[in-house]
Amino acid sequence: MEDYRKYWNERMETLPPEEFREVHEKALLRQLKYVGENSAFYQKKFSELGVEVGDVKRIEDLNRLPFTEKAELRDSQLDSSPLGSHIACPMTSVKRIYSTSGTTGRPTYIGLSKHDANTWAEAACRAFWTCGLRTGSIVPLVVAPFLIAASYADALQKIGTVVPIGVGATDRIIGAFQHIGANALLSTSSYPLHFADSLEKRGIDPKSLGIKVIMAGGEPGAAIPSVRQKVEETFGCAFLEMMGNGDMCGEIWAECEFKKGMHFIAQGIVHPEIIDPHIGEALEIRVGTKGELVYTSLDRECIPLVRFRTRDHVEVTQTSCECGRTGLGIRVFGRTDDMIIVQGVNVYPAAVWDVVANFAPKVTGVIEIQLPTSPPEGWEPPIHVKVEHQVDPGEMDALKKKIETSIREKLIFRANVELVPVGILPKYEYKAKLVRKLYEEKNEHNRVTS
Structure with missing residues (x-):
């Protein structure tokens, strides 16, 4: 019997503001109270700060407490293995250990108790249900297994059917749709167009797979209008965005x-919380508020975190919705630590991707921003942007100029588009890497060869 209820957890998802x-x-x-009694990391941190x-x-009063930085968690694990001094339960209670993707540095390891795993699964169920999954959904699981795939699998099994596959197995993913009847896809934001390219090379119409919804996260992209339009037109389905945080909870937001x-x-x-990333002040949450997301655990046994800075830069888009959910709505611009400063202008790589993607089908949407040097405060224009194209040689010069003009008009900096x-450019089945820091590669090469 199919479950047609509107919400996975109606009480929590529709809490009035005062009850929230x-x-x-x-x-x-x-x-x-639990943190103060059980986390050596926070006992020391709070004591030192008085x-x-x-x-x-x-x-x-939460703003009376200090922020927790990702670097602190890495240092904690280096100084106190295996999970660091911020573990707040006995190791015998740890039932799962994940590692983060290491996007901004050395991976950190995250432990979950049985209770934590159940809590993460509950949050994921709410997210998947919000995106439209129901009891008849069959979903190939193609996200990287080192992250939080197990919690996704737990949630998908509670709702419908999961087909664990992992990345790098395109034929098996296709088989899940053609032979098993899969009808939804969970992936990173950049994967669907890569998948569509693989399908077309095999002579398969993406629409023939019968996908009803693609749920995407892990990177900006699903909310970029041009990218969303291309994916939805290619597959004939909804393309919805989700977001979590590997240190806090696998899913926290869903469209x-x-x-x-x-x-x-x-x-x-x-x-x-949403804070001003420059001064650390908490901002009033209302439509139009822009700032950095900060999270505090509310129901965590193994590794509860207090005021964890995510570096995710967001804007509040709504505080109510026709769907009846009362959780505020956000869009993500990018990460503050991925931001490029060009002559005082803050530029998010995802914004460059958005501008370029508007030129499809003349471009594929694959880009690479190349930074040759590491300046003290910003990069001097023109910024080198490589763009994959699909036009005849005679059209290239005009296309290059149009993209450069669009970047200058919309993002207020000069680019040299190649x-x-x-x-030619790498395609990623996990998170797309929009920026290539050539100076870091050079430094690493010199270190290895010296």
């Missing part, structure tokens, strides 16, 4: 059918 505050305040105080968890009496931003769906599990043939 009450639920989160109680959970926060309970979690902070603060106590008892200083927080209400949710507004509904109205596509007005990703809803916060981790009520009672994670508490979100058009390259299809296949």
